[in-house]
Amino acid sequence: MESLGRHEDYGQESLHETHLLSDPIEQFKLWLKEAEGENIFEPNAFVLSTVTAEQQPRARTVLLKGVDEHGFFFATNFLSRKGQAISANPKVSAVFGWYSIYHQVIIEGVARVVPDHESDDYHNSRPHDSQVAAWSSQQSAFIQNREALDKQFEDAIEKFRESEVPRPDYWGGYRIVPTRIEFWKGRSNRMHDRIEYVRSINDDGTYTSWEVQRLQP
Numbered sequence: 001m002e003s004l005g006r007h008e009d010y011g012q013e014s015l016h017e018t019h020l021l022s023d024p025i026e027q028f029k030l031w032l033k034e035a036e037g038e039n040i041f042e043p044n045a046f047v048l049s050t051v052t053a054e055q056q057p058r059a060r061t062v063l064l065k066g067v068d069e070h071g072f073f074f075a076t077n078f079l080s081r082k083g084q085a086i087s088a089n090p091k092v093s094a095v096f097g098w099y100s101i102y103h104q105v106i107i108e109g110v111a112r113v114v115p116d117h118e119s120d121d122y123h124n125s126r127p128h129d130s131q132v133a134a135w136s137s138q139q140s141a142f143i144q145n146r147e148a149l150d151k152q153f154e155d156a157i158e159k160f161r162e163s164e165v166p167r168p169d170y171w172g173g174y175r176i177v178p179t180r181i182e183f184w185k186g187r188s189n190r191m192h193d194r195i196e197y198v199r200s201i202n203d204d205g206t207y208t209s210w211e212v213q214r215l216q217p
């Protein structure tokens with residue numbers, strides 16, 4: 001088999017436990033800001049993995065639309081394949097791959113539908129055509145051909161030409177509430193730095209505090 005890729009020598013800069021913030025979500029925000037300052041296409045894009053009711057893992061890219069102390073917010077169609085998978089099994093994983101700056105973040109946790117008012121706020125912040133698009137695609141369902149899809153969009157544009165576009169009840173936000181967040185920094189000789197934060201859920205639904213540990217590369 002032909003060997004792919006070049007043997008890049010990754011960065012010299014180290015990632016040390018003592019340089020990281022004790023709250024991994026705050027640390028994530030710093031890394032996201034750093035990625036946003038680089039020439040990276042969609043630095044807020046991440047690969048979201050879900051597991052279907054049949055235990056089939058499935059991954060696709062979505063965009064991070066918010067992050068706060070509760071977790072990571074993204075928006076999608078609740079009836080899509082990912083939405084159906086999350087209904088059956090809310091455990092998800094998210095990977096941010098900021099390869100050009102030798103950073104990777106891996107998140108594990110559960111995805112929860114956000115309260116309606118948060119989905120409404122996000123929907124209302126979107127451009128008109130994006131709002132219409134949410135009405136004109138039954139995400140993940142089969143469709144005959146491209147023309148049929150274009151027709152659905154044109155029909156929806158026509159329908160909402162004069163009016164505000166309400167949020168479809170099948171469209172809105174999820175928040176990934178994390179229980180594990182790993183920060184990976186590429187280093188020379190494949191001796192990369194990996195620092196993971198782990199917490200668990202108590203019986204009363206609260207979380208333990210984050211524990212930090214280093215993993216071998």
Ligand SMILES: Cc1cc2nc3c(=O)[nH]c(=O)nc-3n(C[C@H](O)[C@H](O)[C@H](O)COP(=O)(O)O)c2cc1C
Pocket residue numbers: 042045058059060061062063064074075076077080081082083139140
């Ligand atoms: C850069 C990029 C960003 C995307 N952002 C989103 C997003 O925020 N929400 C979404 O539903 N799909 C987004 N998609 C499309 C998804 O990857 C996927 O095709 C779609 O959500 C249907 O996935 P599913 O059938 O597994 O549910 C994005 C794709 C790319 C390449």
